[in-house]
Amino acid sequence: MEIIETKQDEILIFKLKGRLDSKTSPDFEKKIFDAIEDGATSMIVNFEELDYISSAGLRVILKATKNLKRSDGRFVLCSMKDYVKEVFEISGFDTFLPIVSTMDEALIQS
């Protein structure tokens, strides 16, 4: 998996490419928590080029959401493919996480 990290107006953006599974999730977890440690409070994860996710990836998202909430941060997910969106819905994550269709909407919500 490839993780591209950029910044726009104090909002940290992670663009994921490929597969977020049991093998690749630890890398993503490290990147997110390093950023939180460095003081990041507003984040967007762009799923546009993510083809696959398993519960290992969901766990990282849940941990990060809980952590950011404690520091009054903002976490928005955007541009999911059908399969990825369905996995988030089946897991009930769409009830506590803002999931929007486009990067523009994500920036407005952040």
Next chain:
Amino acid sequence: MAENRLSFELKNRLSELDTLEKKVHGFAGQLGLAEKSNCKINLVLEELFTNIVSYGYSDDSEHQIQFTITHENGSLTIRIEDDGIPFNPADASCPDLECTLEERKIGGLGIHLIKKLMDDVLYQRCGEKNVLILKKDISDL
């Protein structure tokens, strides 16, 4: 319709996930399944495989986990055999999806996804082996 069958073995190592992905992708392609269905089958197998690798063995030895996927008459049957400690995923508790973010538990999600994506989850302990059989009507995968 003719029966299509895929059988393979994986070692109890997470590095085997690449092989799992390739096997499932090849089989889904052979059946003419959409990318979304391919991902869902891959997800179910990854969740079960990583559970076995992470919790199934108390030693560090190498073990083989056997997979057989059969497609017949519009129905998909997945059979997984391992010689790990007895574990029945069908009995495992699932996370409470209605609770608040603060109360939401980190674990249990994999089993929840398997139960939601499959029609039937049947478990048997046969001698020293766990045998798990999952079924799914392919038309709504």
